[in-house]
Amino acid sequence: MTTADAPHHTVRICTIAGSDSGGGAGIQADLKTFLALGAYGLSAITALTAQNTRGVQGIHYPPVEFLRQQLKSVTNDIAIDGWKIGMLGNEEITSAVEEELKRIRASQVSRQSVPIVLDPVMVSTSGSVLLSDDAIDSIVTRLLPLCTLLTPNLPEAEKIIAHIQEQQQHKTGRNDLVGARLETGFKTLASRLRAARYLTEHGPEAVLLKGGHEPMRRADLNEQLETLGLRPTLSAPSSQDEYDSLSAGCSVTESSSQRDMAKITCIRADSTPYSLFLRSLTQQGGVRGESQDLVMVDVLYDRVHDEYTIFVTGQVSRSCTHGTGCTLSSALAVHLAQQQWRQREQRPIADALRLATWKSINYVHAAIIRGYEDLGSGPGALDHGVSVQRRGVLTSTAPGLLEHEDLHECSATLQVEVGKSLGQDPAPFTTSLLSRSLPLWNRYIGHPFVLALAQPGALREGQNRTTVLTSNTIQRLPLPLQSFLYYLKQDYHFLLAFSKVYSLASSLSRDFQLAGFFNTLSKSMALEAAEHVSLCTTYFGMTSVVDLDKEEEGTAVIAYTRYVMDLARGGGDLITILTATMPCLLGYADMALLLQNELTRLGRSSFASENSASDPLDRGLRVWLDGYLSEEYRNTAQAGVALLEGMIARDPPSPLKMERLQAVWNKAVGLEIALWDECLQFSDFQSTTKTHSYMGGGSS
């Protein structure tokens, strides 16, 4: 049978856990997760809890024989593809589960081993004890050797390790862990790596040590990663396509090194916008609920391949985290079982365990972000259905963007879900586009044309350039005046074309608010053009708009503006049109911040050199840059991003549409780069072929 003919198999996952009457954790969370991730869910209930968001009011254990009966009924009839074990309660139940699983395994010798994920539930988030002390020994001696993956949080890992050490000390009369002593608290990354590996020595094939109880400072983590030889890289993981679309709003970086011969990989999804501008919005408090500084660090150790994976995600400060452990282990059971089936169908998966873990972490993260914070009077629960609504990117209702003034005025209908704050990223769609085109974006905003403006002597007469600078060469030379004048003239045409594009978009809008908003954008292009003319005549030696118009549109401007115009004229949808114009709107806000940072880095407060403080060119450049740093421009850019994010929130793109939008974005960024390339090349061309006149004289 070929891969294409392989019938789809819905994996059957059985949870052995307690019931949570409040619906947030235990069996209820497990079954919701199974359904949400495309599995068929079954259950064997170990305990009944009377529970709500405030806590656990009572626990009832049915006779253990009844648990055995549930497991027998289920397995006598249905072939289970994966197990998840949660709350066990006491020693008697733990032992019974081990015996039943061994019996089931023995009767299924012909089948490939079925993954067992063990979440060693001990205490509920609300503080109730869900495992008696005497059961820890059974978990360690009976269940750890049976399980594929153990998923303790830090306090649970600490308890299990302490128990193992105590037992060993008891047996040998000494602590034979001297030298490899495991420190408590797991404040350091190294201690987490050691603990994860240590736990696998006692049975499980792999351990996922969840770091949620002890977030780390991003700077500390970076330092510790550096010590391990893990430097952040900007490349996406090789198997990017495999990564779930839920993670599309995250930036993923992967880097590897070795430790004690074991390979270590770090997968990071903790950076909020790469865009300087979006980051500056975030720092102004645009995001509710996200800590800029703290990150969650989970460590996976895979004993079979002797590999560590460190997963870093941004900390989401939302209170609806009840049931996260149950949900994560259930998601892991589903993903591991699904991957085993794919492998059985001759569709091999690279990094199966790592991928299953990454998908599961992302699912939980998304379910927290969309969780029910106001369920009861205590901490709320996750939205397990987050994955059912297939979308290419998580959408945001972060108030920092959607409550933008202009948007209130012009587009009240876009106030989707405002007030039901999601926290995290103010612009997940834009961030996703950015993070998936990062090298291209950096080539754009950090273009040699921009960096050359920061160099002392930029726009001076008489510079002879002997090298052709392209966006691939590092620019340390000042920008020639001709380049900048050519750019100003091209930009004039550009603004006119964009003004028309926004008018076209307005004509395609289905309501007054949206039409009005695109009109506002169109008008802001006209205002920018007027300022542009005044800038050119006041500082750059042009006499009127006629001078600006004299230079014909260059290839790059024609390419970008006609590309966008074609999208609009072809009746393209507004999301696509706005996605195509966003690199301009957002890119100039970014470019301005980058150029200002570059000036500061070079120790220059402004463009003027010490002996030419009053040069009109320097002042002109300052006015030009200040325009893009101004409140007014920031507001326009912010409103543009908010508009786009609002439209995405209302009409979330499918993964396929997301790919198309990404292609549009990439094309537009590439066309912006081409414009600055052309401006640089223009000056080289000019310096050898033309005499340029500026303010009545001078040549280059």
Ligand SMILES: Cc1ncc(COP(=O)(O)O)c(N)n1
């Ligand atoms: C039946 C049951 N199982 C597990 C948990 C742990 O979940 P949490 O730590 O989120 O309270 C719980 N509260 N109830």
